[in-house]
Amino acid sequence: MTNGDRIPPDPEFVQLLDPDGERVEHPDYSVEFTPDEYRGLYRDLVIIRKLDAEATALQRQGELGIWASLLGQEAAQVGAGRALRPQDMAFPTYREHGILHCRGIDPIMPLGLFRGVDQGAWDSQKHKVHMYTIVIGAQTLHATGYAMGITMDGKVGTEDGEAVIAFFGDGATAQGDVNESFVWASVFNAPVVFFCQNNQYAISEPLERQTRVPLFKRASGFGFPGIRVDGNDVLATYAVTKQALDNARLGQGPTMVEAYTYRMGAHTTSDDPTRYRAGSEVEAWRDKDPIKRMRIFLTKAGIADDDFFTQVDDDAAKQAVELRERVLALPDPGPLSIFDNVYPGGSPLLDEQRAQQERYLASFEGGH
Amino acid sequence: MTNGDRIPPDPEFVQLLDPDGERVEHPDYSVEFTPDEYRGLYRDLVIIRKLDAEATALQRQGELGIWASLLGQEAAQVGAGRALRPQDMAFPTYREHGILHCRGIDPIMPLGLFRGVDQGAWDSQKHKVHMYTIVIGAQTLHATGYAMGITMDGKVGTEDGEAVIAFFGDGATAQGDVNESFVWASVFNAPVVFFCQNNQYAISEPLERQTRVPLFKRASGFGFPGIRVDGNDVLATYAVTKQALDNARLGQGPTMVEAYTYRMGAHTTSDDPTRYRAGSEVEAWRDKDPIKRMRIFLTKAGIADDDFFTQVDDDAAKQAVELRERVLALPDPGPLSIFDNVYPGGSPLLDEQRAQQERYLASFEGGH
Amino acid sequence: MAETLGKALNLGLRRALESDDRVVIMGEDVGKLGGVFRITDGLQKDFGEQRVIDTPLAESGIIGTAIGLAIRGYRPVCEIQFDGFVYPAYDQIVSQLAKMYYRSQGNVRVPVVVRIPFGGGIGAVEHHSESPEAYFAHTAGLKVVACSNPNDAYWMIQQAISGDDPVIFLEPKRRYWEKGEVSFDASPIPLFSSQVVRQGTDVTVVAYGPMVRTALDAATAAAEDGRSIEVIDLRTLSPLDLGPVYESVRRTGRCVVVHEAPSHVSLSSELAARVTEQCFYSLEAPVLRVTGFDTPYPPARVEEEYLPDLDRVLDAVDRTFGF
Amino acid sequence: MAETLGKALNLGLRRALESDDRVVIMGEDVGKLGGVFRITDGLQKDFGEQRVIDTPLAESGIIGTAIGLAIRGYRPVCEIQFDGFVYPAYDQIVSQLAKMYYRSQGNVRVPVVVRIPFGGGIGAVEHHSESPEAYFAHTAGLKVVACSNPNDAYWMIQQAISGDDPVIFLEPKRRYWEKGEVSFDASPIPLFSSQVVRQGTDVTVVAYGPMVRTALDAATAAAEDGRSIEVIDLRTLSPLDLGPVYESVRRTGRCVVVHEAPSHVSLSSELAARVTEQCFYSLEAPVLRVTGFDTPYPPARVEEEYLPDLDRVLDAVDRTFGF
Numbered sequence A, B: 001m002t003n004g005d006r007i008p009p010d011p012e013f014v015q016l017l018d019p020d021g022e023r024v025e026h027p028d029y030s031v032e033f034t035p036d037e038y039r040g041l042y043r044d045l046v047i048i049r050k051l052d053a054e055a056t057a058l059q060r061q062g063e064l065g066i067w068a069s070l071l072g073q074e075a076a077q078v079g080a081g082r083a084l085r086p087q088d089m090a091f092p093t094y095r096e097h098g099i100l101h102c103r104g105i106d107p108i109m110p111l112g113l114f115r116g117v118d119q120g121a122w123d124s125q126k127h128k129v130h131m132y133t134i135v136i137g138a139q140t141l142h143a144t145g146y147a148m149g150i151t152m153d154g155k156v157g158t159e160d161g162e163a164v165i166a167f168f169g170d171g172a173t174a175q176g177d178v179n180e181s182f183v184w185a186s187v188f189n190a191p192v193v194f195f196c197q198n199n200q201y202a203i204s205e206p207l208e209r210q211t212r213v214p215l216f217k218r219a220s221g222f223g224f225p226g227i228r229v230d231g232n233d234v235l236a237t238y239a240v241t242k243q244a245l246d247n248a249r250l251g252q253g254p255t256m257v258e259a260y261t262y263r264m265g266a267h268t269t270s271d272d273p274t275r276y277r278a279g280s281e282v283e284a285w286r287d288k289d290p291i292k293r294m295r296i297f298l299t300k301a302g303i304a305d306d307d308f309f310t311q312v313d314d315d316a317a318k319q320a321v322e323l324r325e326r327v328l329a330l331p332d333p334g335p336l337s338i339f340d341n342v343y344p345g346g347s348p349l350l351d352e353q354r355a356q357q358e359r360y361l362a363s364f365e366g367g368h
Numbered sequence C, D: 001m002a003e004t005l006g007k008a009l010n011l012g013l014r015r016a017l018e019s020d021d022r023v024v025i026m027g028e029d030v031g032k033l034g035g036v037f038r039i040t041d042g043l044q045k046d047f048g049e050q051r052v053i054d055t056p057l058a059e060s061g062i063i064g065t066a067i068g069l070a071i072r073g074y075r076p077v078c079e080i081q082f083d084g085f086v087y088p089a090y091d092q093i094v095s096q097l098a099k100m101y102y103r104s105q106g107n108v109r110v111p112v113v114v115r116i117p118f119g120g121g122i123g124a125v126e127h128h129s130e131s132p133e134a135y136f137a138h139t140a141g142l143k144v145v146a147c148s149n150p151n152d153a154y155w156m157i158q159q160a161i162s163g164d165d166p167v168i169f170l171e172p173k174r175r176y177w178e179k180g181e182v183s184f185d186a187s188p189i190p191l192f193s194s195q196v197v198r199q200g201t202d203v204t205v206v207a208y209g210p211m212v213r214t215a216l217d218a219a220t221a222a223a224e225d226g227r228s229i230e231v232i233d234l235r236t237l238s239p240l241d242l243g244p245v246y247e248s249v250r251r252t253g254r255c256v257v258v259h260e261a262p263s264h265v266s267l268s269s270e271l272a273a274r275v276t277e278q279c280f281y282s283l284e285a286p287v288l289r290v291t292g293f294d295t296p297y298p299p300a301r302v303e304e305e306y307l308p309d310l311d312r313v314l315d316a317v318d319r320t321f322g323f
């Protein structure tokens, strides 16, 4: 089984920029960006792709334990990430590097987890992005609970209300937790947007292993709207996500957004996709590349020229080099750090274990 | 919050016999019963209600630890139970005493669990009813796996194919397991009918705590049909369930049936529903009683007369007395029985514990 | 004042709700019904539906959303209806709740308390009499406590809620209706500490939750035979506070551990291991264990055969003198 | 023939599929991909999509439907992708799979094998290096085994599949690539038995799964210092087969237990408790435990500090001589 377009984009598939870079109209959705903003979106796409490629290279060279690439999903992430307002909170999976970028989080941050020096260490309150969650689907409940808290805090129902976005993949839709989060969000009318990046695969499992109907339809059975958007179209993704977030902040409850996209690379650097999907399928999706279409559009519309594109590429390359250097310089955690932060309230049992281990380690220094 | 008709029966609500005992037509569903069969259904309803009442009385007198009454849900259970064909398999919750009755299982059987002498001990292979499951929703996955096995055995796709029915309540629809079973059933096109008795409550929680749209709509989001039937109408429930089972056995995959009904009694004998629902709500539902409407219909249609009704009541009363006597005579399990049937393959550790306990118990006999 | 253990919990929860408006109670049937054991009786009425939240019927959902609320700054107290129904939430508890603080290097606190009525002896049907404490005690990042009497119930629940650690709070359901003195003003001993609840000289019996009462009864009976049992109420199962146990065993030279849970890889294993290691030269006999058997929990009519009782405790005490 | 442990498992699964057509394999990515560790490599190709079933992404669904298939007469072998992802299935495992035979008074057999690659040491991210064995060993109704070498892997997986008990089958993922002799014809020792894998006279080191290799390396190193370590591979964690351990400890008088899991309420607690009880008068020192610490599993770059290694085993061995 392969996964080209066999579960076809619905009529309801929202698109504002087609694969050839043509702006298309949609009755319900539109965007009004200044030239600067358009260029900013392009810049985002290029930078996160470049940093992602750098991370993949770092992994190949043994500097990261593993890397989960976002290649192909840039538009979905930038569209969603830029639709967030400062007061909004995001709950990512392990692949939302583009969301972190949009939230202004230092690109070194997610690499600690993949290098194995930490388990996700940015200031999640400040940046309003919770840490990565690897256990599939678990974060959707956290997002929903957080959103319930927004309602309880009275921070919903106005234009500057708060909203939450929960990220997950097509595979995650099979998990109990994700479906329970739909129940909760619906029953409590929580201000949360369920943003599913349907990249057609859960590791090797094609979409058909998780569903036999388009995923966005799942929502209606729980009593809230679901909508499918072209996830390789940054404009449409932005428009749809923004509206869903605004509905949430205004007190109209949850929405599920299915961003229809494709994982161009391996699941992670440990994966070998040639075992389970045809190269031709990947090629077909290459034509729908999210960056290519933006570039054509910006060019045709006279919003950006080659100088700009070169400049963006150069900036991205520079950031990649910087990132590399900083990754290599990341210090390993100290041996006793394994005992840190187990309990806010501490534990005498652990203090004992730490003390013992400290003595044990010291015994080597003295020449065991 | 109370739970009368606030989530109203949909237009799609299937009904063949209205609360006043009038036969109504439905474009898609009908039944053709012989007079004998009609009388049989009535008999089923009366007998299970009577035995259920007897069990409640036994609990009040301390002869059962607890009892989960089916009062009010007789039509839903008899409709579903009689729609099953001999080759079909059922996976009940803890309230499907009416299903057991329809499958010819000795009425003493479920009482062992509630008396505390066993944990469900009928021959589930012979009667094709799996044991009761108390952990909410867990059995829906078992049912789905069993149904996958039917497909793997090639026992699907013909008129005499096999099908499975999974019972669960409105509350259960919130559980991850139930939603996962929907995913599995859909993806594997499993021959399973998800039969939800929406009795409006999960203990004290009204339906609105589990959903904000009618429950049968849940199915379509998973890619299979859902249908709501008047669960107090034994004819409609029979017709709808039968068709769903036939579709399953023919290879057309799963269906969700929502039997819209009402729990007339307490959740269990441990519960006090006056704490959370109005008597007036219960009264309103009393008008929709499943037995009353059958009796009016049978009378008006000349299918049964008072002699028959009296006879049925007498039979039911006799069975109840018998049941009572047999419950009182149920032997308690022997003290060492706790070590039986832990592992098909046995365990030396347990053998040791059993031997030790045997010696320990014997020490009392000798005068400790 | 004398209160039942259940009522003491109710009063403790009420005080927690009063003293911090970020405290919320959530679970199945906790609102109007007041929970199937009425532990939250009257609280929704007095504090409203936003402070005492009736949830959908799904335990993973309860714990998962509680974590989200905690990230938002709330202090959720979740009720799991019965011990046997906590397992659907197991992933959220062991992979999320327990690890969030560690994984975030201390950035994210999730002060969630999970209340679980546990243990048997009430004649219930299957899944209603489990003792799952080992599953949680083995999990680093969780703290696990069990109360055994009304005074502790009243204070320990408040201490659990006001601290920032995720706490599994085990309530001995068969003792809900037993009365005991509650001193509402006395300041309580620390939450994570064990306590000698009866002094003795011949043998140390360690118990927690519902078995403390059983151990005390055994001590009373033994006293009549001239044998002096010291009883220690563990109170905290993770981390253990074994100072009082070591001190006692070094005096008595004998130790019996009692719990309802099966013995294989249980709290009594841990106690036996640690007491032996720390009191190796004081022990006159190996640490003996009086526990449920390594079988599933049996049907109610035979549960008394499964559960440790006064006789089995005394038998083990006797056996420690046989070595 | 020398095979890697991973390949030996693959061959064992193949033989199980060949010898009983009710055996089915199911899990995430087990089909075309052959599993993330390639343990099921080539099996779907040769046995078809009905025998080797790629499932949706939900562990409770995997175990729950496997139970249903078992009730139907199949013998499902479920792969859990990594140790840390078994918890969503915890309810189905402990409340359903473990108890079905008991609850049904022996009417319903559910011969499901749950394969779990477990343990750390491979530099993975969080949730990929857990040692959850205590959670299962404490659960009556489950059997729990761990293989440590290719020959055992090949035979034990077949034995687990052909028996009617539900078995949690733990695979030491960091040893998947280590080679060892597999005797394809020799008839294997019983599944639920422990084995002395190196004889010695001074101290007994008990280990299982990935730590057996570590214990053997420690024994080799100790031999150079003139100290003779006997190494026992437990193989079965529930029920335990402690005959060989008791026999050994009665000879050596000293015992060290090694595992990666945290120590609190763990297999080593149980071993320490039982060995002490049974060998009370033979022990020269308390049973010592070399384990992971009571913290969540740490980031990969510091996991070597967490995991027991040769030095920590030798240190404990030394300490048993200090008493």
Ligand SMILES: Cc1ncc(C[n+]2csc(CCOP(=O)(O)OP(=O)(O)O)c2C)c(N)n1
Pocket: A095, A134, A135, A136, A168, A169, A170, A171, A172, A173, A199, A201, A202, A203, A263, A267, D028, D057, D059, D081, D085, D088
């Ligand atoms: C509970 C759980 N089970 C299994 C895994 C292993 N795993 C990691 S990613 C993945 C596939 C996820 O697919 P999807 O949700 O589509 O997200 P994607 O990786 O495609 O972005 C799996 C099975 C996991 N992380 N958590």
Ligand SMILES: Cc1ncc(C[n+]2csc(CCOP(=O)(O)OP(=O)(O)O)c2C)c(N)n1
Pocket: B095, B134, B135, B136, B168, B169, B170, B171, B172, B173, B199, B201, B202, B203, B263, B267, C028, C057, C059, C081, C085, C088
């Ligand atoms: C996993 C789990 N959680 C909680 C319970 C306690 N409990 C027993 S029945 C019940 C309500 C079930 O409601 P519903 O599914 O509507 O079925 P009904 O009892 O109304 O037939 C609850 C919460 C349980 N049995 N299992």
Ligand SMILES: [Mg+2]
Pocket: A169, A170, A171, A197, A198, A199, A200, A201, A202, A203
């Ligand atoms: Mg995907």
Ligand SMILES: [Mg+2]
Pocket: B169, B170, B171, B197, B198, B199, B200, B201, B202, B203
């Ligand atoms: Mg109900």
